[in-house]
Amino acid sequence: MTTAPPVPPLHAKVTVALPATRAFDFFTTSFSTWWPTDYHIGQADLAEAVVEPREGGRWYERGVDGSECDWGRVLVWEPPHRLVVTWQINGSWQYDPDPAHASEIEVRFTEDGPDQTTVEIEHRHLDRLVAGQALRDGLVEGGDWRAVLELFAKAATSQQ
Secondary structure (H helix, E strand, O other): OOOOOOOOOEEEEEEEOOOHHHHHHHHHHOHHHHOOOOOOOOOOOEEEEEEOOOOOOEEEEEEOOOOEEEEEEEEEEEOOOEEEEEEOEOOOOOEOOOHHHOEEEEEEEEEEEOOEEEEEEEEEOHHHOOOHHHHHHHHHHOOHHHHHHHHHHHHHHOOO
């Protein structure tokens, strides 16, 4: 039996001028206001991206036609400090319902002062994904999580 070689995790970090409670809330409940609309896997154009606010909740997209397409599940919901979701999108950019094939995305919110928070993402266990290295390569070529966090930071600035 051949095992896939380890695929290195992806990391990104940004600082926003919001307290951790507001940063966490904006990240999770206003996901659609900052998530890039081109980043979807459903057949229809993206209408909204949703993170259900609880452990076991869904992380999914809703298309403009009302269709829904899962991205993963919420593993850890610890406002305002930590969120962990599964990423069940394989290297062919398709949803994989098998949780054994899921990578994980951990988002940490560390308050650096009364009105400043560092937001860090670690996308790990990419080797669990079918074609995980291909997915990692695609993310890196597209600016990976750094580009997404920059969009979040830009949108969060307008929340001040």
